[in-house]
Amino acid sequence: xxxxxxxxxxxxxxxxxxxxxxxxxxxxxxxxxxxxxxxxxxxxxxxxxxxxxxxxxxxxxxxxxxxxxxxxxxxxxxxxxxxxxxxxxxxxxxxxxxxxxxxxxxxxxxxxxxxxxxxxxxxxxxxxxxxxxxxxxxxxxxxxxxxxxxxxxxxxxxxxxxxxxxxxxxxxxxxxxxxxxxxxxxxxxxxxxxxxxxxxxxxxxxxxxxxxxxxxxxxxxxxxxxxxxxxxxxxxxxxxxxxxxxxxxxxxxxxxxxxxxxxxxxxxxxxxxxxxxxxxxxxxxxxxxxxxxxxxxxxxxxxxxxxxxxxxxxxxxxxxxxxxxxxxxxxxxxxxxxxxxx
Numbered sequence: 001x002x003x004x005x006x007x008x009x010x011x012x013x014x015x016x017x018x019x020x021x022x023x024x025x026x027x028x029x030x031x032x033x034x035x036x037x038x039x040x041x042x043x044x045x046x047x048x049x050x051x052x053x054x055x056x057x058x059x060x061x062x063x064x065x066x067x068x069x070x071x072x073x074x075x076x077x078x079x080x081x082x083x084x085x086x087x088x089x090x091x092x093x094x095x096x097x098x099x100x101x102x103x104x105x106x107x108x109x110x111x112x113x114x115x116x117x118x119x120x121x122x123x124x125x126x127x128x129x130x131x132x133x134x135x136x137x138x139x140x141x142x143x144x145x146x147x148x149x150x151x152x153x154x155x156x157x158x159x160x161x162x163x164x165x166x167x168x169x170x171x172x173x174x175x176x177x178x179x180x181x182x183x184x185x186x187x188x189x190x191x192x193x194x195x196x197x198x199x200x201x202x203x204x205x206x207x208x209x210x211x212x213x214x215x216x217x218x219x220x221x222x223x224x225x226x227x228x229x230x231x232x233x234x235x236x237x238x239x240x241x242x243x244x245x246x247x248x249x250x251x252x253x254x255x256x257x258x259x260x261x262x263x264x265x266x267x268x269x270x271x272x273x274x275x276x277x278x279x280x281x282x283x284x285x286x287x288x289x290x291x292x293x294x295x296x297x298x299x300x301x302x303x304x305x306x307x308x309x310x311x312x313x314x315x316x317x318x319x320x321x322x323x324x325x326x327x328x329x330x331x332x333x334x335x336x337x338x339x340x341x342x
């Protein structure tokens with residue numbers, strides 16, 4: 001029987017890769033025990049790899065793995081494609097077992113495994129070969145140093161994890177670039193208090209940001225809500241959006257609307273903009289308190305019942321009334337003629 005930590009190893013590995021490559025300031029990717037970063041150029045240190053190449057060409061560079069612990073550490077070194085997490089749009093990379101299509105398939109370190117001495121560092125060359133038919137635009141990825149040891153954690157039911165750190169690779173393949181963004185699947189869900197006026201009304205606005213172009217975008221999203229007669233109910237810029245939306249990626253996001261109207265009818269519009277691209281999408285909403293909705297429902301049900309009853313009454317066939325037989329005539333007594341006396 002396989003142990004629980006082995007069964008969920010891939011899941012936790014993916015989570016760690018997500019967290020350890022989240023957006024940070026311009027310095028080496030680091031988890032406190034080891035770090036991974038590009039070898040310094042002749043100009044200055046680089047926080048990430050910024051590479052440009054045409055289809056059919058090769059790029060060579062070097063990555064540094066530094067050990068911050070007091071004992072030697074051995075890592076599996078591999079290249080991986082990057083993506084946006086569906087949860088919050090964070091920058092994440094694929095695991096070594098997942099299928100790679102971009103940087104993860106094109107970049108090859110000179111060593112697949114490397115042992116770094118205590119408080120030391122190792123520099124590993126790598127080659128990135130862009131295939132002849134590579135699509136132009138951005139192909140983000142990372143060079144990942146994975147500790148293949150399984151940390152079992154604490155307790156009998158603790159799940160094991162593997163930890164990894166990745167240095168980002170921002171590769172742009174030469175050719176036409178097209179920045180494009182779209183807003184999809186806009187929905188508004190109201191959360192009404194049971195009794196109008198008791199407790200605030202809130203709403204949740206959900207939507208999807210989709211990078212439909214071939215370059216990485218730094219999007220901005222504006223939210224606007226209008227009620228009856230064009231009244232502005234809400235207008236603000238959203239902050240809980242990904243700082244980088246990678247090409248082809250979709251991110252499902254939600255935005256709370258505190259103080260949403262309890263009784264109104266209108267539209268919510270989301271406008272996403274980035275470099276040379278701007279797109280909007282809307283959804284209608286109808287806010288109605290529960291008590292009012294219940295009263296209206298009862299009135300509607302009673303009204304429908306009365307209408308149906310009235311229609312049924314009119315639809316009943318009328319019973320024809322049979323004419324009564326005329327009464328038999330009473331026989332008249334013959335009149336006697338007056339006698340004539342002589």
